[in-house]
Amino acid sequence: MKGTHGTPELGIGIGWRPEIADAVEALDGVDWVEAVAENLCADHLPDSLVRLRERGVTVVPHGVSLGLGGADRPDPGRLADLAERARALGSPLVTEHIAFVRAGGALTASPGLEAGHLLPVPRTKDALRVLCENVRIAQDSLPVPLAVENIAALICWPDEEMSEGQFLAELVERTGVRLLIDVANLHTNHVNRGEDPATALDELPVEAIAYVHVAGGVERDGVWHDTHAHPVTRPVLDVLAELRSRTAPPGVLLERDDDFPPAAELAAELDTIRETVAAGPTPTGGRVPPRVTAAWAGGTDDEGARQRLALRQTALLSALVDGGPVPEGFDAHRLGVQSRALTAKRADVVAKIAPELPEILGDGYRPAFLGYGAHRPLRGGYRRDALDFAEHLLTEGLPADAAARRRLDLWWRERAAARPPRRATRLARAARAALVRH
Template sequence: MNTLTHAVLPPGAGLGLRSPHVADVLAQRPDVAWWEVHSENYFGGGQPIAQLEAVRAAYPVSLHGVGLGLGSAEPLDLVHLAQLKALVARIEPAMVSEHLCWNRVPGRFFNDLLPVPRIDGALALLADRVDAVQTALGRRILIENVSRYVAFDGETYGEAELLAALVARTGCGVLLDVNNLYVNALNLGVDPLAEIASLPVDSVGEIHVAGFEIRDGVAIDTHGAPVSAPVWALLDAALARFGPLPVLLERDTHLPPLAELLDEYRRLTARVGTVAEVVAC
């Protein structure tokens, strides 16, 4: 794995960039340290990729994939991987990340981040897929923990345990989503602080915060609400363990105007700065 490029984002707060805000970002050039976009939204040509290139000329950019489905039993989608490789070469992002999930069975694709059953054989399959992606891209990627709504019988790994083993085998890093940790705590009783403690200190390369919603008694990772107080507290705990890191604010549904989103972003920048100062002391 020594031939892989280890690109990094600047420590501090970043913001998820969604298409309704791109024109405003290019016109206003707000004071944001870095932006993250969903890779698949820029696989085509035309205006979207031209706008992303303009954003990239002014800011660091992270590519966050939602479609590879690394845990699928089906073979890796080589067309998807080729499109990602071309986008990485064109944008030269500061970071590339994917999810610990599956999304395909023979003849069918699910537009969702379905949790991988953590059973014997899962680690070997995931390691093969991560190795293939990193080899194709020539760079280290981060793998994100996902929200879960059901538990599987016979699981032999915790999610943090599986991620730590994946890091050890492949040299990848972890994108730690603390909102997903809290959603899993509410739905399945997972201890989020134990999950944070189970990850090696040098394995985490980025953190995500977002909002969730309760629907029919279930916590759903909608990215459609402000960050909750318990998630802010988990962010503090994660930064205390892992040190100053890039931290992204995600918002995908109930998308507010850019000015309103920037208000919450500034709350994140203040919190990240405060925690970083405490860690440095």
């Protein structure tokens, strides 16, 4: 069924995660679910999702790795994978983020860097030009409509030329893309960057909204952390109510990614979201912004815009994950907070995909990984990161406990190679990497 926004009427949904698959299936009143696209295999879908689809529950794949806001054009392989998942799920649309997740490489003649996280794009004409072209490339590669999500951020780019609402409005006007508005992210940016959610909602084209995210977080030392691991707070629900006062979104979805509560608590949060949406005024309808041609974003400076954006994003990511200098105009304290948050996230993800490491290292796992990750950027994905972390400890003669070191050595050997490199080899590798960086 199509709503007045030209997108499907989805209703109330919840993020599907393997850890709560049974609970999601048992929840009453769940009209649809969203699943992280990169965690799905199109030719072997999880049984839980298959059962939900058979019951008529809509499943939307939600991508996290395209990096549409990055300086490089979207990777064709990643786009093909996302398209394949949309077809396998019979999805009415797919979603991604207005963010960059990697930098460096050919455009800057420097080593590629991975953030392992969604980072904000500068709200500038250069960044908008690049984003518009990347969105069009994605739209042309996908079998269903694309919606893009605003992200939460700890840091601000200097010399921005547009507000968030203006940036989103320009993006929609020039591409016709739909929006996934995360009200928790609007609240996060209010706390962390002083941006008024109501102003953003006034400026953005609410008629282009495909659906809405609602999620929990926590405030520490004046910084709001969008954790998706805490209950939804009243301020976030207030932003949802603000949005509902302007439009009736086709869908609203509860996100939860960690520290999953009992099913009864999830049901209660869904009820609260449902009540907030139902309390809004009767919608007056809206229009879908027309899709325009690519003439605007082309011009003669497309490659120049990519080059300039690549240099800026590489400098920022180098400061965050590779010990590079703080780029001019950035808040050094905020960059430090963001850098530590990125390393902490790496530690959490590695602990999930390689649970033997925290088991072997005990209480020493986290401080050891934080020390390792502070000066060694993520390369080759999290499984490679786990192996590199173990290799680093072994070549440093760690852990100090001989029995734990033997267990770690055996774990590493079973997954990587016959013998970890000696300390001299490790130091030579580090020296070569430093020469390449500088």
